[in-house]
Amino acid sequence: MNTINFIQPTAAVASVPPPPPPSSSSLPLRPFSHSPSPPPLKPSLNPHPSLSLSLSSPSSVPKLKTQIQFQSLPSPQPLLKSNPPNDRHQTHKFFHHLIHLLRLSARHGDRELARAVHASILKLQEDTHLGNALISAYLKLGLVSDAHLVFLSLSCPNVVSFTTLVSGFSKAGREEEAVELFFRMRNSGIMPNEYSFVAILTACIRVLELDLGLQVHALVVKLGYLDYVFVSNALMGLYGKCCCLDYVLKLFHQLPERDSASLNTVMSSLAKEFMYDEAFELFRELQQTEGFGVDHFTVSTLLTACSGSNAFREGKEVHAHAIKIGLEANLSVSNALIRFYAVCGSVNGVNALFARMPVKDVITWTEMITAYMKFGLVDLAIKMFDNMPEQNSVSHNAVLAGFCRNGEGLGALDLFTKMLKEGMEMTDFTLTSVVNACALLRDCKTSEQIHGFIIKFDFGSNACIEAALLDMYTRCGRMTDAKKLFHRWPAEQDSSVLLTSMIGGYSRNGQLDEAISLFHHHQSEGRMVMDEVSSTSLLGLCGTLGIYELGKQIHCHALKCGFLTDLGVGNATISMYTKCWNMEDGVKLFNTMPTHDIVSWNGLLAGYLLHRQGDEALAVWSNMEKTGIKPDQITFILIISAYRHTTSNLVDACRSLFLSMKTVYDIEPTSEHFASFVGVLGYWGLLDEAEETISKMPFEPEFIVWRALLDSCRIQTNTTIGKRVVKRILAMEPKDPSAYILVSNLYSASGRWHCSEMVREDMRKKGFRKHPSQSWIVHNKIHPFYARDKSHPQAKDIYSGLEILILECIKAGYVPDTSFVLHEVEEHQKKDFLYYHSAKLAATYGLLTTKPGKPIRVVKNILLCGDCHAFLKYMSIVTRRAIYVRDASGFHCISSGQCSCKDYW
Incomplete structure (x- = not known):
């Protein structure tokens, strides 16, 4: 991306000019208090049926006690045809003075002054222009109902009267009344002007009423107002809000004259559609050719584009220019800068901006909460939330989403309960977050309660919430309920999101055949919409399952449809190839991508780690630093881990x-x-330093830290430190299924069967369940295997072949490792248990079905146990076949009795 060149800002051009001030031409005046209200008129055009239009019935204008004494001016006399010219002149001066006072009241927010002027006006004969000034003043003071009553008292409202009130209704959240009033103006024979169109389009934008906006667009063209730049800007604003980017660009390029607001509107629309490079390109082009200035909206939009495209250098240039022209203190610019530096991963940058801001609003505080949650600084985010001078549903939702992002399911549920007690507004976003929190906890009982709440308050029939519920069911192992929810979704409605979630749920619960069958079934019926989202999800599924051929087909489809320009699709494709034993294609795709984000780099790093190529991962890290892309927390987890696999x-x-x-x-x-x-x-044998590092941690070590040290003790066969670590782990309160299983197994290994069973019972009560060890091989379809599994159609042949293999391996030196099998099991039963582990069954099936000379590829959902690892090494000797296994630690490339992991994994 090229450097951004800024032109000094010119005079600001308003996107929507205010209506012209009323003229002082004299019309026949009638007293306001005696003018009858016109009857409501029916609109001449039918608005969109989704709008329920109504107009309040007229009522009399209240007489106010407050009076203003105008000592400098004589009291006006009723105007008659015989009035002398001097009296008429004095009356006009008095009217101008009243209008001036109304403007003063609006400027200083003085409602009493406006009401006092209104009281004096009631003594005069009716003047439409004076009435328009009063309507405008009331609207600026936020007295919309008073403005409406003044309008209803006018016997001959003109286009300015209608336009002013339509605009006021639109800005006050009374869009239906604005639309009704616009139609009433049309029905009364008053032709709208350019300001009328801006006013009604404002209402359309606020309620995203595209159909009505199209009708207004047609009327604009018919009456010849399309060349008015602020009318076209309003139309572009509507189309941009309604995601009609083609209409926005067409209008923009057809404009004979454009202003800064035109550019800002198009740039905002491009950024909304994630077309950040196009937004930058348009900005540079028009800045050079037409010399548009930079205002706060331009800066905010450019910062959004920088955040979305990870253009950190350009974003800092925008920041520097904002400081230069004095816009950094602008509230919207400051909020956009916080968002930008949060994406950059700069905690110090965000903190410094927040401290310098002279004015902060609820958006500022919410942006800070979101930033801290993104950095993983949950405590700081909560402190920021507690210190907010004003909290709303948006700030609560930011905390909810942040809890889920950081795996704090219990924190999210506690906050949700607090929101319910305080009677706060529940939005779709709120419920989606709390459902995701239940999914994190995998608590079946809580998940049932949350679903009941959603049904009770009629929040169902929403694709996002339903997809979140389905995902929650699958994570809690409630596949039966997930199927019911999936099949209950109306066939005529788009089910792509639910379908993608269901496929992922099958995969997550080890039902691999069901996942692929569901995909093929809906694709053959044309119900599987292969867009960017579904392509990303399915590529992830193919990577998880190791289905290379299907993943390659989806890649071709994405390439044909142009989806690879989407970073999410490109990143998922890289991940798919690296997980399907094809690091070369993953690297090739990465190098051909036009842009990269931090996910792209992390995906490439993760691929090298899967292949245990630490030196290559460090080379990628070095290149990444040169690009200036800010690493995130995941990057450092990957880079640190890479040092385990260096030569x-x-x-x-x-x-x-x-x-x-x-x-x-x-x-x-x-x-x-x-x-x-x-x-x-631990991998390099520095166990004492590893234990000391844990003891000096600035916070309480979690389970995964002790688990890492325990694994290191296993690799280095250090029982002294290992025993201390076991005691630490047993003293901890398990918080996830893997922790429960480890604690249970540690109790079993020491012969404390009662304690082991208590842990597993506690696990069952909380709805946690252990996913059984599973291995599979892909041969035309997925062939899954469990320990001692005989459900495969070729089970007889597989078991016969495995028994032969075991005998041959024993002759070659294989000795079954029964040390970790449960103590109360007899020795011959231990060996029987070991012989038929899932990895051995899958490898045997691969040997029977794979062409001679071809490697056998097996995927396992947990770590390969030591006995299976040893068996597969001997199997590679006696069969003279290469065996590739991908387990939770990465790839094991076994050939001629040697493994790429060097027996340390």
Whole structure:
């Protein structure tokens, strides 16, 4: 992206000029108090049926006690045809003085002055222009109902009267009345002017009423007002809000004259459609050719584009220019800057901006909460929330979403309960977040209560909420309920989101065949809409399952439809290839992508880690630093872990990087970072330093940190430290299924069966369940296997072949490792348990069905156990076949009795 060149701002051009001031030409005057109200008129055009239009019945204008004494002017006399010219002149001067006082009242927010002037006006004969001035003053003072009553008292309202009140209704959230009034004006034979069209389009924009806006557009063309730049700006604003970008661009390019508001509207529409590069390009082009200035709206839009396209250098240029022209203190610009630096990952930048802001609103505080949650600084976000001078539903929703983002399901539920007690507004976003919180907790009982709440208050029939519910069911293992919800969705409504969620749910619960069958079934019926979202989700599924051929087909479809310009699709494709044993294609796709974001780089790093290529991952990290893209927390988890897989001991470099996270990169280390660092120290044999690192952590170590040290003790066969770690883990309160399983297994390994069973019972009560170890192989379709599983159609052949393989491997030196099998099981039963593990069954099926010379590819949903690892190494010797296994730690490329993991995983 090129450098942004700024032109000094010219005089600001208003997007919607105010109506012209009423003239002082004299018309026959009639007393306001005696003028009859005209009967309501029916509109000449039918508005969109979704709008229920109504007009309040007229009522008399209240007589106010307050009077103003105008000592400098004589009291006007009733105007008759015989009035001398001098009297008429004095009356006009008096009218001008009243209008001046109304303007003063609006400027200074003085409602009493406006009412006093109104009281004096009631003594005069009716003048439409004076009435219009009174309507305008009341509207500016927020007295919409008073303005409406004045309008109803006018016997001959003109186009200014109607336009002023239509605009007032539109801005006051009374859009239906604005539309009704506009139709009444049309029915009365008054032709709208350019300001009338801006007023009615404002109402259309606020309620996203596209159909009515199209009718107004047609009338604009018919009456010849399309060349008025502010009318076209309003039309573009409507189309931009309604996601009709083609209409916006067509109008913009057809305008004979454009102003800064035109440019801002188009740039905003492009940014809304994530076309950030196009927004920058248009800005540069028009700035050079037409010399538009930069206002606060331009700066805010450019910052949004910089945030969305990760153009951090350009964003800092925009910030510098905003400071230069004095716009940094502008509230909307400051809020956009906070959002920008949050995306950049700069905690210090965000804090400095917030501290410098002279004025803050609820959006500012909410942006700070969102930023802290994004950085993982949950405590700071909550402190910011508690210190807010004013909280609303949006700020509460930001905290809810932040809790979910950081895995704090209980915190989200507590806040939701508080919102209910305080009677706060529940939006779709609120409910989606609380459902996601239940999904995080995997608590079946709570999930049932939340679903009951949603049904009771009739929040159903919303695709986003239904998809979140379905995802919650699948994460809680309630697949039966998930199926019911999925099949209950009306066939005539778009079910793409639910379908994608259901496919992911099947995959998550190990029902791999169901996931792929559901995809193929709906695709064959034409009900699977392959857009960017579904393509991204399905590519992720193919990567998880290791289905290379299907993933490649989806890649071709995305390429044909132009979806690869979408960063999400491109990133998912990279991940798919790296997980399907094809690092080369993943790297090739990364290098051909026009733009990258932090997810792209993290995906490439994760791919190299899966393949245990630490040196290559560090080379990517070096290139990433040169691009100026700000690393995030995930980046550092990956980079630190890469030092486990380097060809030489680089612990010193890893230690230096870990210590520089806060000082250089402004990122606070979390439990995940400490766990990665401890894993590196343990891998290279520095167990004492690893244990000391944990003891010096600035916060209480979580389960994953102790688990990393325990794994290191296993790799280094250090029982002394291992026993201390086991005691630590057993003293902790498990918070997720994997922690429960580890604690239960540790109790079992020490012979404390009663304690082990108590842990598993507690796990069952909380709705947690252990996903059984599963391995699968893809051969035309997915063939899943569980331990001692005989459900496969070729189970007889598989078991016969495995028994032969076991005997051959034993002859070659394989010795079954029964040390971790439950103690109360007899020795011959232990061996029987080991012989038929899922990985062995899957590898045997692969040997029977894969062409000679081709590698056998197996995917496993958890870590490969030591006995299976040893067996597969001997299997590669006796069969002379390469065996590739992808487990939770990465790839094991086993050939001729050797594994790429070097027996450390």
